Amino acid sequence: MATGSAPRDGENNGTDAASVVYEHVTKRYPGQESPAVQDLSLEVPAGEICVLVGPSGCGKTTAMRMVNRMVEITEGDIKVGGTSVRDRDAADLRREIGYVIQQVGLFPHRTVAANIGTVPHLLGWQHDRIAARTSELLDLVGLGADLGDRYPAQLSGGQQQRVGVARALAADPHVMLMDEPFGAIDPIARERLQNEFLRLQGEIRKTVLFVTHDIDEAIKMGDRVAVMKNGGHLAQFATPAELLMDPADDFVEDFVGADRALKRLSLMRVSDIDLWEAPLAFVGQATSEVKLKLHRAEVPHVLLVDSQRRPLGWLSERDLAGEVVPEHPDSPAEPRLDRDDVMRDALANLLQSETQYAAVVDASGEIDGVLSVEIISEFLGSPEAREEEHPAAERPHD
Amino acid sequence: MIEALPYAAVVLHNRTNESGCVPDNGLFCPSWAADNWHDFVTPSLQHLVLVAVPILLGFVIALGLAIVAHRRRWLMPPILGATGALYTIPSIAFFFLLTPLIGRGRETAIIALTVYTLQIIFRNILAGLDNVPAGAKDAGRGMGLTQNQLLWGVELPLALPEIIAGLRIAIVSTAALATLAVFVGGGGLGTEIFTGSKVFNTRLIMASLLVMAIAFCFDGLLLLLQRLVTPWRRAVPA
Numbered sequence: 001m002a003t004g005s006a007p008r009d010g011e012n013n014g015t016d017a018a019s020v021v022y023e024h025v026t027k028r029y030p031g032q033e034s035p036a037v038q039d040l041s042l043e044v045p046a047g048e049i050c051v052l053v054g055p056s057g058c059g060k061t062t063a064m065r066m067v068n069r070m071v072e073i074t075e076g077d078i079k080v081g082g083t084s085v086r087d088r089d090a091a092d093l094r095r096e097i098g099y100v101i102q103q104v105g106l107f108p109h110r111t112v113a114a115n116i117g118t119v120p121h122l123l124g125w126q127h128d129r130i131a132a133r134t135s136e137l138l139d140l141v142g143l144g145a146d147l148g149d150r151y152p153a154q155l156s157g158g159q160q161q162r163v164g165v166a167r168a169l170a171a172d173p174h175v176m177l178m179d180e181p182f183g184a185i186d187p188i189a190r191e192r193l194q195n196e197f198l199r200l201q202g203e204i205r206k207t208v209l210f211v212t213h214d215i216d217e218a219i220k221m222g223d224r225v226a227v228m229k230n231g232g233h234l235a236q237f238a239t240p241a242e243l244l245m246d247p248a249d250d251f252v253e254d255f256v257g258a259d260r261a262l263k264r265l266s267l268m269r270v271s272d273i274d275l276w277e278a279p280l281a282f283v284g285q286a287t288s289e290v291k292l293k294l295h296r297a298e299v300p301h302v303l304l305v306d307s308q309r310r311p312l313g314w315l316s317e318r319d320l321a322g323e324v325v326p327e328h329p330d331s332p333a334e335p336r337l338d339r340d341d342v343m344r345d346a347l348a349n350l351l352q353s354e355t356q357y358a359a360v361v362d363a364s365g366e367i368d369g370v371l372s373v374e375i376i377s378e379f380l381g382s383p384e385a386r387e388e389e390h391p392a393a394e395r396p397h398d
Numbered sequence: 399m400i401e402a403l404p405y406a407a408v409v410l411h412n413r414t415n416e417s418g419c420v421p422d423n424g425l426f427c428p429s430w431a432a433d434n435w436h437d438f439v440t441p442s443l444q445h446l447v448l449v450a451v452p453i454l455l456g457f458v459i460a461l462g463l464a465i466v467a468h469r470r471r472w473l474m475p476p477i478l479g480a481t482g483a484l485y486t487i488p489s490i491a492f493f494f495l496l497t498p499l500i501g502r503g504r505e506t507a508i509i510a511l512t513v514y515t516l517q518i519i520f521r522n523i524l525a526g527l528d529n530v531p532a533g534a535k536d537a538g539r540g541m542g543l544t545q546n547q548l549l550w551g552v553e554l555p556l557a558l559p560e561i562i563a564g565l566r567i568a569i570v571s572t573a574a575l576a577t578l579a580v581f582v583g584g585g586g587l588g589t590e591i592f593t594g595s596k597v598f599n600t601r602l603i604m605a606s607l608l609v610m611a612i613a614f615c616f617d618g619l620l621l622l623l624q625r626l627v628t629p630w631r632r633a634v635p636a
């Protein structure tokens with residue numbers, strides 16, 4: 001996770017984020033037999049992104065819209081920052097909660113600046129304060145201040161959704177509700193907006209309820225993911241890694257997809273895994289010494305490094321046939337991976353290259369270890385890996 | 399007096415080589431028009447009032463009805479039915495039917511003309527409100543706009559193009575219908591069109607042109623107004 005899933009406390013440059021707690025929430029629409037949301041209980045800690053994900057009709061949007069009372073709760077309660085939303089005037093409550101929707105819903109007749117200033121205006125802020133906040137927000141979401149005078153129709157889809165996010169953040173809300181915010185945007189721009197939002201969230205640390213039907217987006221964006229199934233049941237509420245490791249039932253397993261192992265890899269970095277130690281050789285070293293190392297090593301190839309331990313290449317048997325280690329090895333040290341590379345990309349690199357082993361270097365280029373396909377598959381299958389993601393006591397394994 | 403006018407014109411203008419036009423009741427006699435235009439000033443001013451006042455009243459009433467129907471959808475069919483039924487009453491009959499109820503005079507004409515505008519304006523306001531993007535309404539509500547703030551700040555401004563289109567249609571039809579005001583003693587340019595058995599073409603054409611001019615003027619004003627109040631519609635996509 002780019003934003004990290006550790007509890008976030010400490011610095012916060014705005015209104016404190018508030019927790020959102022669902023307590024046995026049920027929504028029944030008149031004239032419908034089964035409830036849209038049934039007995040939903042979950043707790044979103046302050047400052048985290050909770051993604052509600054599920055097939056269409058699973059009640060995820062309804063669940064989200066009950067937080068700001070766009071949909072009224074039938075039974076149960078939702079508490080935002082400890083206060084029941086049912087005790088609040090709906091309009092007042094909504095002004096404290098950021099709201100971003102798939103259609104963006106910018107007011108076409110108002111300029112970008114006026115759109116962003118909507119809630120501050122409703123709250124009666126002074127004109128100067130609104131103007132200052134507006135330009136601050138345009139900057140925050142990566143738009144030029146000159147866009148403030150434009151009308152929404154003059155912006156691209158991606159720019160419009162940035163304005164939508166800026167508008168939702170205008171009055172520094174405790175909580176943000178985002179209903180498929182990037183759903184109508186082309187894949188490339190969506191990816192960029194997701195990354196930007198994660199970067200932004202790193203700064204603003206809002207409590208975010210994020211609705212999507214796209215499991216990949218859920219895994220990418222969520223500190224926690226609530227998987228919902230039809231009839232408004234919560235199928236599983238877990239961190240993305242837990243979800244991929246340990247789907248609670250067949251529905252979740254199906255929903256996260258057959259490639260969940262690969263998805264898990266996209267949540268990890270190379271540094272998260274124990275690497276193998278490569279037998280190292282230096283130029284001019286006696287080959288007999290090197291061959292001895294080779295016997296004891298996990299990796300059946302010798303890596304030639306320079307005096308700063310930076311990989312130069314892999315030594316072949318022919319390279320080792322002489323008395324001393326040659327200066328120019330037969331094969332280069334490719335692929336060369338960085339400790340911070342995402343594991344999924346690392347695996348792709350490995351599979352594409354001719355060797356089965358990749359030299360992993362740290363930020364200074366010094367050799368850190370060797371990654372192989374074997375390590376990755378062992379890691380995914382090992383109980384140790386499972387324990388790493390969640391307490392062993394919580395879940396005995398088959 | 400009306401009967402005598404053409405002959406008076408002949409006497410005054412027989413030096414202009416048009417001597418035949420007026421007695422022959424030619425299609426349009428410019429010299430007669432030039433000499434008698436002042437007869438049309440008062441009817442024209444009356445006609446302006448007969449258009450402007452019903453449009454204003456009709457707009458206010460239709461707006462109220464449309465807002466009610468917008469909030470309570472079930473009221474829409476009865477309102478549409480009622481205004482529609484009123485709209486289909488033959489216009490001359492309606493003017494005459496009103497006289498036993500409220501007497502003759504300008505007010506009677508204004509009431510009848512107002513009633514005729516309702517259906518068009520009401521329908522267009524509703525169409526405009528229906529065309530407001532659902533996303534903008536949802537976002538507005540979700541940000542904490544009250545129902546009234548949403549209506550006056552978002553929905554009605556966005557409905558302006560349709561509302562103004564409705565007013566423009568209503569103006570053209572009211573300008574024409576207002577000529578019937580003469581039958582209830584309401585004045586207007588109808589006095590120059592329905593002059594009794596003797597039809598004088600030049601007078602008829604002048605009055606008709608003035609009716610059209612009034613309609614065009616109002617129409618132009620509304621177009622101008624629309625440009626002023628909907629600047630976002632001219633914004634060129636970047």
